[in-house]
Amino acid sequence: MWSLVLPAILGGLTTGAIYALVALGLTLIYGVLHIINFAHGSLLMLALYGVYFLYAILGIDPYLALLIVVPVFFVLGYVLQRGVISVFSLGKEQNVLLVTLALAIIIDNLALYFWTSDTRTISLPYAYTMVEIGPAFIPLPRVIAFVAALVAAVILWLIMSRTRLGKAIRAVAIEKRGAELVGIDVDHTYAMCFGIGTACVAAAACLLLPTFYVTPQVGYAFVLVAFTTVVLGGMGSFMGALVSGLLLGVIEALCGLFLGESLGQIGIFLAFILILLFRPSGLFGRRAA
Amino acid sequence: MLEVNGIKAGYGPVNVLQGISMTIGDGEIVAVLGSNGVGKSTLNNVISGIIKPREGTVRFDTVDITGASPRAVVDAGILQVPEGRRIFPNLSVKENLELGAYRRARERMAVNFERMCTIFPRLRERLGQLAGTLSGGEQQMLAIGRGLMAEPRLLILDEPSLGLSPLMVEEMFNLVQRISQEGLAILLVEQNVVQSLAIASRAYVLEQGRFALEGPSGDMLADPRLRKTYLGL
Numbered sequence: 001m002w003s004l005v006l007p008a009i010l011g012g013l014t015t016g017a018i019y020a021l022v023a024l025g026l027t028l029i030y031g032v033l034h035i036i037n038f039a040h041g042s043l044l045m046l047a048l049y050g051v052y053f054l055y056a057i058l059g060i061d062p063y064l065a066l067l068i069v070v071p072v073f074f075v076l077g078y079v080l081q082r083g084v085i086s087v088f089s090l091g092k093e094q095n096v097l098l099v100t101l102a103l104a105i106i107i108d109n110l111a112l113y114f115w116t117s118d119t120r121t122i123s124l125p126y127a128y129t130m131v132e133i134g135p136a137f138i139p140l141p142r143v144i145a146f147v148a149a150l151v152a153a154v155i156l157w158l159i160m161s162r163t164r165l166g167k168a169i170r171a172v173a174i175e176k177r178g179a180e181l182v183g184i185d186v187d188h189t190y191a192m193c194f195g196i197g198t199a200c201v202a203a204a205a206c207l208l209l210p211t212f213y214v215t216p217q218v219g220y221a222f223v224l225v226a227f228t229t230v231v232l233g234g235m236g237s238f239m240g241a242l243v244s245g246l247l248l249g250v251i252e253a254l255c256g257l258f259l260g261e262s263l264g265q266i267g268i269f270l271a272f273i274l275i276l277l278f279r280p281s282g283l284f285g286r287r288a289a
Numbered sequence: 290m291l292e293v294n295g296i297k298a299g300y301g302p303v304n305v306l307q308g309i310s311m312t313i314g315d316g317e318i319v320a321v322l323g324s325n326g327v328g329k330s331t332l333n334n335v336i337s338g339i340i341k342p343r344e345g346t347v348r349f350d351t352v353d354i355t356g357a358s359p360r361a362v363v364d365a366g367i368l369q370v371p372e373g374r375r376i377f378p379n380l381s382v383k384e385n386l387e388l389g390a391y392r393r394a395r396e397r398m399a400v401n402f403e404r405m406c407t408i409f410p411r412l413r414e415r416l417g418q419l420a421g422t423l424s425g426g427e428q429q430m431l432a433i434g435r436g437l438m439a440e441p442r443l444l445i446l447d448e449p450s451l452g453l454s455p456l457m458v459e460e461m462f463n464l465v466q467r468i469s470q471e472g473l474a475i476l477l478v479e480q481n482v483v484q485s486l487a488i489a490s491r492a493y494v495l496e497q498g499r500f501a502l503e504g505p506s507g508d509m510l511a512d513p514r515l516r517k518t519y520l521g522l
Binding site: 185 | 337339359360363364368369370371374375376377378379380384387388389391392393435436439
Protein backbone atom coordinates (compact mmCIF):
# COMPACT_ATOMS: atom_id res chain seq x y z
CA MET A 1 0.00 0.00 0.00
CA TRP A 2 2.61 2.50 1.20
CA SER A 3 4.79 1.61 -1.75
CA LEU A 4 1.98 2.86 -4.00
CA VAL A 5 0.93 5.90 -2.00
CA LEU A 6 4.36 7.38 -1.37
CA PRO A 7 5.40 7.50 -5.03
CA ALA A 8 1.99 9.02 -5.81
CA ILE A 9 2.55 11.70 -3.18
CA LEU A 10 6.06 12.48 -4.42
CA GLY A 11 4.91 12.51 -8.03
CA GLY A 12 2.05 14.76 -7.00
CA LEU A 13 4.45 17.13 -5.27
CA THR A 14 6.45 17.56 -8.46
CA THR A 15 3.29 18.16 -10.51
CA GLY A 16 2.21 20.55 -7.80
CA ALA A 17 5.53 22.38 -8.11
CA ILE A 18 4.68 23.17 -11.73
CA TYR A 19 1.21 24.31 -10.70
CA ALA A 20 2.85 26.50 -8.09
CA LEU A 21 5.32 27.99 -10.59
CA VAL A 22 2.56 28.92 -13.01
CA ALA A 23 0.45 30.21 -10.14
CA LEU A 24 3.25 32.37 -8.68
CA GLY A 25 3.17 34.65 -11.71
CA LEU A 26 -0.59 34.80 -11.48
CA THR A 27 -0.36 35.60 -7.78
CA LEU A 28 1.34 38.85 -8.72
CA ILE A 29 -1.00 39.71 -11.57
CA TYR A 30 -4.29 38.47 -10.16
CA GLY A 31 -3.65 38.14 -6.45
CA VAL A 32 -1.88 41.49 -5.98
CA LEU A 33 -3.05 43.71 -8.84
CA HIS A 34 -6.48 42.01 -9.21
CA ILE A 35 -6.06 41.82 -12.96
CA ILE A 36 -7.95 38.77 -14.20
CA ASN A 37 -5.43 37.67 -16.77
CA PHE A 38 -7.03 35.20 -19.13
CA ALA A 39 -3.92 35.36 -21.27
CA HIS A 40 -1.79 33.76 -18.55
CA GLY A 41 -2.12 30.28 -20.10
CA SER A 42 -1.46 31.63 -23.58
CA LEU A 43 1.72 33.31 -22.37
CA LEU A 44 2.80 30.00 -20.84
CA MET A 45 2.17 28.36 -24.20
CA LEU A 46 4.17 31.05 -26.01
CA ALA A 47 7.05 30.58 -23.59
CA LEU A 48 6.93 26.82 -24.07
CA TYR A 49 7.23 27.33 -27.84
CA GLY A 50 10.07 29.72 -27.20
CA VAL A 51 11.92 27.11 -25.18
CA TYR A 52 11.06 24.47 -27.74
CA PHE A 53 12.42 26.41 -30.70
CA LEU A 54 15.52 27.50 -28.83
CA TYR A 55 16.28 23.81 -28.31
CA ALA A 56 15.05 22.46 -31.65
CA ILE A 57 16.72 25.10 -33.82
CA LEU A 58 19.66 26.43 -31.83
CA GLY A 59 20.22 23.46 -29.52
CA ILE A 60 20.00 25.58 -26.40
CA ASP A 61 19.32 23.56 -23.28
CA PRO A 62 15.97 24.50 -21.61
CA TYR A 63 17.72 25.36 -18.35
CA LEU A 64 20.15 27.61 -20.18
CA ALA A 65 17.17 29.09 -22.01
CA LEU A 66 16.03 30.51 -18.65
CA LEU A 67 18.58 33.27 -19.18
CA ILE A 68 17.00 34.24 -22.50
CA VAL A 69 13.30 33.46 -22.13
CA VAL A 70 12.82 35.00 -18.67
CA PRO A 71 14.14 38.49 -19.57
CA VAL A 72 12.35 38.45 -22.95
CA PHE A 73 9.05 37.60 -21.28
CA PHE A 74 9.58 40.22 -18.61
CA VAL A 75 9.81 42.82 -21.36
CA LEU A 76 6.87 41.26 -23.20
CA GLY A 77 4.74 41.42 -20.04
CA TYR A 78 5.75 45.01 -19.37
CA VAL A 79 4.84 46.07 -22.91
CA LEU A 80 1.59 44.08 -22.93
CA GLN A 81 0.38 45.78 -19.76
CA ARG A 82 1.53 49.27 -20.60
CA GLY A 83 0.94 49.25 -24.35
CA VAL A 84 -2.08 46.97 -24.72
CA ILE A 85 -4.03 46.09 -21.58
CA SER A 86 -4.00 49.51 -19.92
CA VAL A 87 -4.57 51.31 -23.22
CA PHE A 88 -7.55 49.26 -24.38
CA SER A 89 -9.20 48.85 -21.01
CA LEU A 90 -9.67 52.65 -20.86
CA GLY A 91 -9.12 52.69 -17.12
CA LYS A 92 -12.08 50.42 -16.36
CA GLU A 93 -11.41 47.24 -14.44
CA GLN A 94 -14.17 45.22 -16.06
CA ASN A 95 -12.62 45.92 -19.48
CA VAL A 96 -9.32 44.36 -18.44
CA LEU A 97 -10.98 40.97 -18.35
CA LEU A 98 -12.18 41.38 -21.94
CA VAL A 99 -8.83 42.65 -23.16
CA THR A 100 -6.91 39.74 -21.66
CA LEU A 101 -9.50 37.30 -23.02
CA ALA A 102 -9.06 38.86 -26.48
CA LEU A 103 -5.29 38.56 -26.10
CA ALA A 104 -5.67 34.88 -25.20
CA ILE A 105 -7.83 34.20 -28.27
CA ILE A 106 -5.45 36.08 -30.59
CA ILE A 107 -2.28 34.46 -29.23
CA ASP A 108 -3.80 30.95 -29.26
CA ASN A 109 -5.04 31.24 -32.81
CA LEU A 110 -1.84 32.77 -34.12
CA ALA A 111 0.00 29.84 -32.57
CA LEU A 112 -2.42 27.44 -34.22
CA TYR A 113 -1.95 29.20 -37.54
CA PHE A 114 1.83 29.29 -37.50
CA TRP A 115 2.72 26.15 -35.61
CA THR A 116 -0.36 23.90 -36.24
CA SER A 117 -1.92 21.81 -33.49
CA ASP A 118 0.86 19.19 -33.55
CA THR A 119 2.10 18.09 -30.17
CA ARG A 120 5.80 18.80 -29.90
CA THR A 121 8.27 17.46 -27.41
CA ILE A 122 12.00 17.61 -26.97
CA SER A 123 14.12 14.68 -25.91
CA LEU A 124 16.89 15.56 -23.57
CA PRO A 125 19.60 13.06 -22.73
CA TYR A 126 18.93 13.49 -19.00
CA ALA A 127 15.10 13.59 -19.16
CA TYR A 128 14.83 10.03 -17.89
CA THR A 129 17.56 10.19 -15.34
CA MET A 130 15.78 8.99 -12.23
CA VAL A 131 16.30 10.18 -8.70
CA GLU A 132 15.56 7.51 -6.14
CA ILE A 133 13.61 8.74 -3.15
CA GLY A 134 12.61 5.84 -0.88
CA PRO A 135 10.38 3.53 -2.93
CA ALA A 136 9.85 6.17 -5.63
CA PHE A 137 11.77 7.11 -8.73
CA ILE A 138 11.31 10.71 -9.83
CA PRO A 139 12.67 12.09 -13.12
CA LEU A 140 15.51 14.54 -12.52
CA PRO A 141 13.83 17.50 -14.35
CA ARG A 142 10.88 17.21 -11.97
CA VAL A 143 13.12 17.34 -8.95
CA ILE A 144 14.74 20.44 -10.41
CA ALA A 145 11.31 22.01 -11.01
CA PHE A 146 10.36 21.28 -7.43
CA VAL A 147 13.44 23.02 -6.04
CA ALA A 148 12.97 25.89 -8.50
CA ALA A 149 9.40 26.46 -7.32
CA LEU A 150 10.64 26.85 -3.75
CA VAL A 151 13.38 29.24 -4.83
CA ALA A 152 11.00 31.28 -6.99
CA ALA A 153 8.50 31.65 -4.17
CA VAL A 154 11.21 32.90 -1.82
CA ILE A 155 12.62 35.34 -4.41
CA LEU A 156 9.17 36.78 -5.13
CA TRP A 157 8.41 37.08 -1.45
CA LEU A 158 11.69 38.94 -0.94
CA ILE A 159 11.01 41.29 -3.86
CA MET A 160 7.56 42.11 -2.56
CA SER A 161 8.42 42.52 1.10
CA ARG A 162 11.94 43.98 1.00
CA THR A 163 12.41 46.08 -2.11
CA ARG A 164 11.26 49.57 -2.97
CA LEU A 165 9.52 48.20 -6.06
CA GLY A 166 7.68 45.57 -4.04
CA LYS A 167 6.36 48.13 -1.59
CA ALA A 168 5.29 50.37 -4.47
CA ILE A 169 3.47 47.46 -6.11
CA ARG A 170 1.56 46.69 -2.92
CA ALA A 171 0.78 50.37 -2.44
CA VAL A 172 -0.47 50.84 -6.00
CA ALA A 173 -2.57 47.69 -5.82
CA ILE A 174 -4.81 49.07 -3.09
CA GLU A 175 -4.44 52.85 -3.05
CA LYS A 176 -3.71 54.34 -6.45
CA ARG A 177 -4.38 57.96 -5.55
CA GLY A 178 -2.25 57.78 -2.42
CA ALA A 179 0.53 56.20 -4.47
CA GLU A 180 0.36 58.91 -7.11
CA LEU A 181 0.60 61.58 -4.42
CA VAL A 182 3.83 60.19 -2.97
CA GLY A 183 5.22 60.25 -6.50
CA ILE A 184 4.93 56.60 -7.52
CA ASP A 185 4.55 56.13 -11.27
CA VAL A 186 1.39 54.02 -11.22
CA ASP A 187 1.45 52.87 -14.87
CA HIS A 188 5.12 51.90 -14.67
CA THR A 189 4.61 50.01 -11.41
CA TYR A 190 1.65 48.06 -12.81
CA ALA A 191 3.67 47.17 -15.87
CA MET A 192 6.70 46.10 -13.79
CA CYS A 193 4.43 43.83 -11.77
CA PHE A 194 2.88 42.37 -14.90
CA GLY A 195 6.36 41.91 -16.34
CA ILE A 196 7.60 39.98 -13.29
CA GLY A 197 4.46 37.82 -13.36
CA THR A 198 5.05 37.04 -17.02
CA ALA A 199 8.71 36.29 -16.34
CA CYS A 200 7.55 33.69 -13.79
CA VAL A 201 5.47 32.00 -16.48
CA ALA A 202 8.53 31.92 -18.71
CA ALA A 203 10.56 30.31 -15.93
CA ALA A 204 7.80 27.74 -15.48
CA ALA A 205 7.97 26.96 -19.20
CA CYS A 206 11.72 26.29 -19.09
CA LEU A 207 11.27 23.91 -16.15
CA LEU A 208 8.19 22.25 -17.61
CA LEU A 209 9.21 21.45 -21.17
CA PRO A 210 11.83 18.78 -20.39
CA THR A 211 9.07 16.48 -19.10
CA PHE A 212 6.07 17.88 -20.93
CA TYR A 213 4.89 18.82 -24.41
CA VAL A 214 3.67 21.91 -26.18
CA THR A 215 0.61 22.50 -28.34
CA PRO A 216 -1.32 25.75 -28.89
CA GLN A 217 -3.88 24.55 -26.32
CA VAL A 218 -1.41 23.54 -23.63
CA GLY A 219 -2.14 26.63 -21.51
CA TYR A 220 -5.65 25.55 -20.66
CA ALA A 221 -4.36 22.57 -18.72
CA PHE A 222 -2.69 24.96 -16.31
CA VAL A 223 -4.56 28.20 -16.22
CA LEU A 224 -7.69 26.98 -14.46
CA VAL A 225 -5.62 25.18 -11.85
CA ALA A 226 -3.47 28.29 -11.53
CA PHE A 227 -6.46 30.50 -10.71
CA THR A 228 -7.61 27.85 -8.24
CA THR A 229 -4.15 27.78 -6.69
CA VAL A 230 -4.01 31.55 -6.26
CA VAL A 231 -7.41 31.77 -4.59
CA LEU A 232 -6.84 28.69 -2.47
CA GLY A 233 -3.47 29.97 -1.24
CA GLY A 234 -4.92 33.34 -0.35
CA MET A 235 -4.93 36.25 -2.80
CA GLY A 236 -1.48 37.74 -3.10
CA SER A 237 0.33 35.26 -0.85
CA PHE A 238 3.38 33.62 -2.43
CA MET A 239 3.81 31.04 0.29
CA GLY A 240 0.09 30.36 -0.07
CA ALA A 241 0.43 29.81 -3.82
CA LEU A 242 3.41 27.49 -3.25
CA VAL A 243 1.71 25.41 -0.57
CA SER A 244 -1.63 25.22 -2.34
CA GLY A 245 0.05 24.35 -5.66
CA LEU A 246 1.88 21.47 -4.00
CA LEU A 247 -1.24 20.42 -2.13
CA LEU A 248 -3.35 20.38 -5.30
CA GLY A 249 -0.67 18.32 -7.04
CA VAL A 250 -0.75 15.72 -4.27
CA ILE A 251 -4.55 15.66 -4.09
CA GLU A 252 -4.74 15.16 -7.84
CA ALA A 253 -2.22 12.34 -7.71
CA LEU A 254 -3.99 10.55 -4.85
CA CYS A 255 -7.41 10.91 -6.47
CA GLY A 256 -5.90 9.57 -9.66
CA LEU A 257 -4.50 6.63 -7.72
CA PHE A 258 -7.73 5.71 -5.94
CA LEU A 259 -10.44 6.86 -8.36
CA GLY A 260 -8.66 6.30 -11.65
CA GLU A 261 -6.32 8.51 -13.61
CA SER A 262 -9.03 10.45 -15.45
CA LEU A 263 -10.77 11.53 -12.25
CA GLY A 264 -7.69 13.09 -10.68
CA GLN A 265 -8.72 16.67 -11.32
CA ILE A 266 -12.04 16.17 -9.54
CA GLY A 267 -10.11 16.13 -6.30
CA ILE A 268 -8.63 19.55 -7.02
CA PHE A 269 -11.98 21.24 -7.28
CA LEU A 270 -13.54 19.27 -4.43
CA ALA A 271 -10.68 20.32 -2.19
CA PHE A 272 -11.04 23.89 -3.43
CA ILE A 273 -14.71 24.05 -2.49
CA LEU A 274 -14.21 22.33 0.86
CA ILE A 275 -11.28 24.51 1.93
CA LEU A 276 -12.98 27.74 0.91
CA LEU A 277 -16.08 26.72 2.87
CA PHE A 278 -14.02 26.73 6.03
CA ARG A 279 -11.39 29.31 5.13
CA PRO A 280 -13.01 31.81 2.75
CA SER A 281 -9.87 33.91 2.39
CA GLY A 282 -7.71 30.92 1.48
CA LEU A 283 -4.96 29.05 3.31
CA PHE A 284 -2.63 32.00 3.86
CA GLY A 285 -4.99 34.83 3.05
CA ARG A 286 -5.52 37.74 5.36
CA ARG A 287 -9.11 38.14 6.32
CA ALA A 288 -10.74 40.81 4.17
CA ALA A 289 -10.97 44.05 6.09
CA MET B 290 6.69 80.61 -3.68
CA LEU B 291 3.43 79.21 -5.12
CA GLU B 292 1.57 81.32 -7.61
CA VAL B 293 -1.77 80.16 -8.97
CA ASN B 294 -3.15 82.29 -11.77
CA GLY B 295 -6.62 82.22 -13.31
CA ILE B 296 -7.19 78.48 -12.92
CA LYS B 297 -10.27 77.00 -14.54
CA ALA B 298 -10.73 73.28 -14.07
CA GLY B 299 -13.45 70.70 -13.76
CA TYR B 300 -14.87 67.38 -14.79
CA GLY B 301 -16.82 66.73 -17.97
CA PRO B 302 -18.82 69.77 -19.05
CA VAL B 303 -18.69 71.35 -15.59
CA ASN B 304 -16.10 73.93 -14.59
CA VAL B 305 -15.67 73.48 -10.84
CA LEU B 306 -13.04 76.18 -10.55
CA GLN B 307 -13.93 79.32 -12.47
CA GLY B 308 -10.80 81.40 -12.39
CA ILE B 309 -8.82 81.05 -9.19
CA SER B 310 -5.71 83.06 -8.35
CA MET B 311 -3.73 82.82 -5.14
CA THR B 312 -0.21 83.01 -3.75
CA ILE B 313 1.66 81.35 -0.92
CA GLY B 314 4.87 82.84 0.42
CA ASP B 315 7.89 81.07 1.93
CA GLY B 316 7.11 79.43 5.25
CA GLU B 317 3.59 80.77 5.29
CA ILE B 318 0.40 78.98 6.41
CA VAL B 319 -2.39 79.89 4.03
CA ALA B 320 -5.92 78.61 4.57
CA VAL B 321 -8.48 77.90 1.86
CA LEU B 322 -11.89 77.73 3.49
CA GLY B 323 -15.22 76.66 2.13
CA SER B 324 -18.00 74.17 2.57
CA ASN B 325 -18.45 70.86 0.79
CA GLY B 326 -18.40 70.79 -2.97
CA VAL B 327 -17.09 74.28 -3.69
CA GLY B 328 -13.94 72.97 -5.36
CA LYS B 329 -11.35 72.83 -2.57
CA SER B 330 -10.09 69.37 -3.47
CA THR B 331 -10.18 70.20 -7.17
CA LEU B 332 -7.82 73.08 -6.48
CA ASN B 333 -5.46 70.77 -4.58
CA ASN B 334 -5.54 68.23 -7.35
CA VAL B 335 -4.76 70.85 -9.97
CA ILE B 336 -1.71 71.93 -7.98
CA SER B 337 -0.67 68.29 -7.44
CA GLY B 338 -0.94 67.45 -11.12
CA ILE B 339 -3.80 64.96 -10.73
CA ILE B 340 -6.18 67.17 -12.73
CA LYS B 341 -5.04 69.21 -15.72
CA PRO B 342 -6.52 72.72 -15.65
CA ARG B 343 -8.36 74.06 -18.69
CA GLU B 344 -7.00 77.53 -18.26
CA GLY B 345 -4.52 79.31 -16.05
CA THR B 346 -1.05 78.59 -14.69
CA VAL B 347 0.57 77.18 -11.58
CA ARG B 348 4.08 78.38 -10.82
CA PHE B 349 6.29 77.11 -8.06
CA ASP B 350 9.46 79.12 -7.37
CA THR B 351 8.77 80.84 -10.71
CA VAL B 352 8.93 77.46 -12.51
CA ASP B 353 5.81 76.68 -14.51
CA ILE B 354 4.35 73.39 -13.25
CA THR B 355 0.95 73.73 -14.93
CA GLY B 356 -0.21 70.31 -16.08
CA ALA B 357 2.98 68.59 -14.85
CA SER B 358 2.69 64.93 -13.78
CA PRO B 359 2.08 64.20 -10.07
CA ARG B 360 5.64 62.85 -9.95
CA ALA B 361 7.14 66.06 -11.29
CA VAL B 362 5.16 68.04 -8.73
CA VAL B 363 6.49 65.82 -5.94
CA ASP B 364 10.00 66.25 -7.34
CA ALA B 365 9.54 70.02 -7.21
CA GLY B 366 8.77 69.72 -3.50
CA ILE B 367 4.99 69.97 -3.26
CA LEU B 368 3.40 67.15 -1.27
CA GLN B 369 -0.32 66.70 -0.82
CA VAL B 370 -1.84 64.94 2.18
CA PRO B 371 -5.18 64.14 0.58
CA GLU B 372 -8.66 64.17 1.97
CA GLY B 373 -9.49 60.74 3.34
CA ARG B 374 -5.79 60.22 4.15
CA ARG B 375 -5.16 57.67 1.37
CA ILE B 376 -2.61 55.80 3.41
CA PHE B 377 -1.71 52.26 2.31
CA PRO B 378 -3.88 50.09 4.59
CA ASN B 379 -2.22 46.82 3.55
CA LEU B 380 1.27 48.04 4.40
CA SER B 381 2.80 48.49 7.82
CA VAL B 382 3.12 51.92 9.41
CA LYS B 383 6.88 51.76 8.81
CA GLU B 384 6.45 50.88 5.13
CA ASN B 385 3.95 53.72 4.70
CA LEU B 386 6.53 56.17 6.03
CA GLU B 387 9.27 54.68 3.85
CA LEU B 388 7.13 55.13 0.75
CA GLY B 389 6.78 58.80 1.67
CA ALA B 390 10.42 59.12 0.60
CA TYR B 391 9.81 57.24 -2.65
CA ARG B 392 11.01 60.06 -4.85
CA ARG B 393 12.45 62.74 -2.58
CA ALA B 394 14.93 62.73 0.30
CA ARG B 395 15.64 59.02 -0.13
CA GLU B 396 19.19 59.34 1.11
CA ARG B 397 17.93 60.91 4.35
CA MET B 398 15.18 58.35 4.88
CA ALA B 399 16.63 56.96 8.11
CA VAL B 400 17.05 60.42 9.67
CA ASN B 401 13.59 61.55 8.65
CA PHE B 402 12.09 58.30 9.81
CA GLU B 403 13.54 58.90 13.27
CA ARG B 404 12.20 62.46 13.14
CA MET B 405 8.67 61.26 12.35
CA CYS B 406 8.82 58.86 15.28
CA THR B 407 9.71 61.82 17.50
CA ILE B 408 6.98 64.08 16.11
CA PHE B 409 4.41 61.27 16.23
CA PRO B 410 5.23 59.08 19.24
CA ARG B 411 1.96 57.21 18.72
CA LEU B 412 3.23 55.94 15.38
CA ARG B 413 6.48 54.69 16.89
CA GLU B 414 4.46 52.32 19.06
CA ARG B 415 2.72 50.93 15.99
CA LEU B 416 5.49 50.67 13.38
CA GLY B 417 4.89 47.00 12.60
CA GLN B 418 1.12 47.25 12.58
CA LEU B 419 -0.86 47.38 9.32
CA ALA B 420 -1.82 51.00 8.69
CA GLY B 421 -5.45 50.02 8.03
CA THR B 422 -5.82 48.98 11.66
CA LEU B 423 -4.95 52.44 13.03
CA SER B 424 -7.57 54.78 14.45
CA GLY B 425 -8.71 57.73 12.33
CA GLY B 426 -6.49 60.17 14.17
CA GLU B 427 -3.47 57.91 13.91
CA GLN B 428 -4.11 57.44 10.20
CA GLN B 429 -4.17 61.21 9.75
CA MET B 430 -0.87 61.49 11.65
CA LEU B 431 0.56 58.78 9.42
CA ALA B 432 -0.64 60.56 6.28
CA ILE B 433 1.06 63.76 7.39
CA GLY B 434 4.17 61.86 8.44
CA ARG B 435 4.28 60.17 5.04
CA GLY B 436 4.10 63.59 3.40
CA LEU B 437 6.85 65.01 5.60
CA MET B 438 9.17 62.08 4.79
CA ALA B 439 9.73 63.67 1.37
CA GLU B 440 11.01 66.89 2.99
CA PRO B 441 8.45 68.97 1.12
CA ARG B 442 8.82 72.72 0.71
CA LEU B 443 5.06 73.14 0.41
CA LEU B 444 2.69 70.78 2.21
CA ILE B 445 -0.95 70.71 1.09
CA LEU B 446 -3.27 69.46 3.81
CA ASP B 447 -6.75 68.60 2.55
CA GLU B 448 -9.20 68.63 5.45
CA PRO B 449 -6.87 67.14 8.04
CA SER B 450 -9.44 67.59 10.80
CA LEU B 451 -12.20 65.72 8.97
CA GLY B 452 -13.71 62.90 11.02
CA LEU B 453 -11.50 63.45 14.07
CA SER B 454 -12.69 63.84 17.64
CA PRO B 455 -12.63 67.43 19.02
CA LEU B 456 -9.57 66.58 21.10
CA MET B 457 -7.74 65.18 18.06
CA VAL B 458 -8.73 68.23 16.00
CA GLU B 459 -7.07 70.43 18.60
CA GLU B 460 -3.94 68.26 18.49
CA MET B 461 -3.94 68.35 14.70
CA PHE B 462 -3.97 72.14 14.47
CA ASN B 463 -1.24 72.41 17.09
CA LEU B 464 0.82 69.99 15.07
CA VAL B 465 0.32 71.89 11.82
CA GLN B 466 1.51 75.05 13.52
CA ARG B 467 4.52 73.23 14.98
CA ILE B 468 5.71 71.75 11.68
CA SER B 469 5.32 75.10 9.92
CA GLN B 470 7.77 76.63 12.37
CA GLU B 471 10.50 74.59 10.70
CA GLY B 472 10.16 76.82 7.64
CA LEU B 473 7.74 74.69 5.68
CA ALA B 474 4.96 76.46 3.74
CA ILE B 475 1.51 74.98 4.29
CA LEU B 476 -1.66 75.20 2.26
CA LEU B 477 -4.40 74.28 4.70
CA VAL B 478 -7.71 73.43 3.07
CA GLU B 479 -10.42 73.25 5.70
CA GLN B 480 -14.04 73.60 6.65
CA ASN B 481 -13.02 74.33 10.20
CA VAL B 482 -12.97 78.11 9.91
CA VAL B 483 -12.13 79.32 13.42
CA GLN B 484 -9.23 77.01 14.10
CA SER B 485 -7.79 77.44 10.61
CA LEU B 486 -7.82 81.21 10.89
CA ALA B 487 -6.15 80.93 14.27
CA ILE B 488 -2.99 79.44 12.77
CA ALA B 489 -3.01 80.76 9.18
CA SER B 490 -1.49 84.11 8.28
CA ARG B 491 -3.82 84.61 5.33
CA ALA B 492 -6.96 82.95 4.08
CA TYR B 493 -9.12 82.58 0.99
CA VAL B 494 -12.80 81.71 1.11
CA LEU B 495 -13.92 79.58 -1.80
CA GLU B 496 -17.53 79.76 -2.91
CA GLN B 497 -18.83 78.08 -6.06
CA GLY B 498 -15.50 77.97 -7.80
CA ARG B 499 -14.39 81.51 -7.01
CA PHE B 500 -12.71 83.21 -4.10
CA ALA B 501 -15.42 85.24 -2.41
CA LEU B 502 -13.11 86.69 0.25
CA GLU B 503 -9.40 86.89 0.80
CA GLY B 504 -7.05 88.61 3.16
CA PRO B 505 -5.07 88.35 6.41
CA SER B 506 -6.66 86.04 8.97
CA GLY B 507 -7.28 88.83 11.46
CA ASP B 508 -9.30 90.86 8.95
CA MET B 509 -11.21 87.77 7.91
CA LEU B 510 -12.30 86.98 11.43
CA ALA B 511 -13.70 90.49 11.69
CA ASP B 512 -15.40 90.41 8.28
CA PRO B 513 -19.17 90.50 8.75
CA ARG B 514 -19.83 88.37 5.67
CA LEU B 515 -17.61 85.57 6.93
CA ARG B 516 -19.02 85.82 10.43
CA LYS B 517 -22.55 85.56 9.08
CA THR B 518 -22.01 82.74 6.60
CA TYR B 519 -19.55 80.51 8.39
CA LEU B 520 -19.82 81.33 12.03
CA GLY B 521 -23.53 82.12 12.22
CA LEU B 522 -22.88 85.29 14.20
